[in-house]
Amino acid sequence: xxxxxxxxxxxxxxxxxxxxxxxxxxxxxxxxxxxxxxxxxxxxxxxxxxxxxxxxxxxxxxxxxxxxxxxxxxxxxxxxxxxxxxxxxxxxxxxxxxxxxxxxxxxxxxxxxxxxxxxxxxxxxxxxxxxxxxxxxxxxxxxxxxxxxxxxxxxxxxxxxxxxxxxxxxxxxxxxxxxxxxxxxxxxxxxxxxxxxxxxxxxxxxxxxxxxxxxxxxxxxxxxxxxxxxxxxxxxxxxxxxxxxxxxxxxxxxxxxxxxxxxxxxxxxxxxxxxxxxxxxxxxxxxxxxxxxxxxxxxxxxxxxxxxxxxxxxxxxxxxxxxxxxx
Numbered sequence: 001x002x003x004x005x006x007x008x009x010x011x012x013x014x015x016x017x018x019x020x021x022x023x024x025x026x027x028x029x030x031x032x033x034x035x036x037x038x039x040x041x042x043x044x045x046x047x048x049x050x051x052x053x054x055x056x057x058x059x060x061x062x063x064x065x066x067x068x069x070x071x072x073x074x075x076x077x078x079x080x081x082x083x084x085x086x087x088x089x090x091x092x093x094x095x096x097x098x099x100x101x102x103x104x105x106x107x108x109x110x111x112x113x114x115x116x117x118x119x120x121x122x123x124x125x126x127x128x129x130x131x132x133x134x135x136x137x138x139x140x141x142x143x144x145x146x147x148x149x150x151x152x153x154x155x156x157x158x159x160x161x162x163x164x165x166x167x168x169x170x171x172x173x174x175x176x177x178x179x180x181x182x183x184x185x186x187x188x189x190x191x192x193x194x195x196x197x198x199x200x201x202x203x204x205x206x207x208x209x210x211x212x213x214x215x216x217x218x219x220x221x222x223x224x225x226x227x228x229x230x231x232x233x234x235x236x237x238x239x240x241x242x243x244x245x246x247x248x249x250x251x252x253x254x255x256x257x258x259x260x261x262x263x264x265x266x267x268x269x270x271x272x273x274x275x276x277x278x279x280x281x282x283x284x285x286x287x288x289x290x291x292x293x294x295x296x297x298x299x300x301x302x303x304x305x306x307x308x309x310x311x312x313x314x315x316x317x318x319x320x321x322x323x324x325x326x327x
Contacts (some may be wrong), residue, residue: 007038015103015113016041016112016114017034017039018041018117018313018316019042019103019112019116020034020043020044021105021117021121022043022046022051022119022121022122023043023045023049023074023088024051024052024053024293024302024305025053025074025302025306026308027043027045027051027292027309029306029307029309030309030312030313031043031081031084031086031313032081032086033309033310033313033317034086034118034313034317035084035086037314037317038322039317039320039322040085041085041086042087043088044089044091044093044105044107045078045090046093049088050071050074050078051293052125053073054071055070055137055138056069056071059073061146061301062302063303089107089108091110092108093105094107094258095258096258098117098262098285101115102114103115103116115287115320116289116319117288118312118316119256119263119271119283119288119289119291119295120291120294120305120309120312122254122255123294123300124255125252128160128216131218136219139224140224141219141248142247143247143248145159145168147301148245148247149173150176152177152244154176154177154178155179156178156179157177157179157181157246158180158181158216158243158245159173159247160182160248160249160250161184161251162182162184162188162189163189163190163191163250163251164195165250166189166249166250167189167191167196169247169249170182170208171202174207180202180207180208181210182208182210183211183216183228184210184211184214185215185233211230213232213234214231215231215233216231217229217238225243225244226242226244227240227241227243252297254294254297256271256294264283270294270295270296270297271294271295273290273295279315279319281315282315286319289312289316291308291311291312291313295308
């Protein structure tokens, strides 16, 4: 480490070079890069900081750290960013004003000024909200087959949902699990025809079972998931079905409420990028950048979020006319 890489924190009434909103892999990777690029950096991480990895147990697909626990990975990222000079505040952003420079952000009742902003607030999984779900997240209950499927090799799992995400989860799981069931509350999927075709081919091959017109009403298990209570919507009967894992795939909600009307969002609420020749992670407002799951609804991986965080940080350093070190 070289102390001269760090930028001095602004004085009272002065603007930070960059304020990063969020505290997942995208936000903290961005903070590592901006601080090393000599930009004074404030991370408004939220009262529940760390993103979705704080709800994950073993992470096996983050490079060089196989088997690390999700919360441990986030703690290391936070310590890394702070070590290079980032200021980290565990307060939720309550309001933003991007109408003029410097930008204004209010968190915990206090106003912060910024010459640039990186929006990295992520997206939240839409959970079922049934009894047993909360305590079993990370203990058989998941929302990411690419992340967790290898832990269910040779086991029986269920996927809840009927859209493209549910189809993708089920197809990934067929490569690992001995049994894959898709539980859907209707009698047909809303997924694209192409995705449905792939799933029905796997059904014919005996790798996927359909449970139509049904809803999960409870998740059972103490230390880990052991079974699901499933209600049939046609006759209201409830069955207890043994499963080692369940993947909830009913969608994600980008954490963008505070940014509505402030930056351009798409029809799903994700922040829209406005790429230019100079900046790829820019929004429609010069000086406001975005990274991670708050704009990426396709990949949603810790490593891709970190990559987007790096890109947004390098864009910020160029925007601020900082020297970008050749690392």
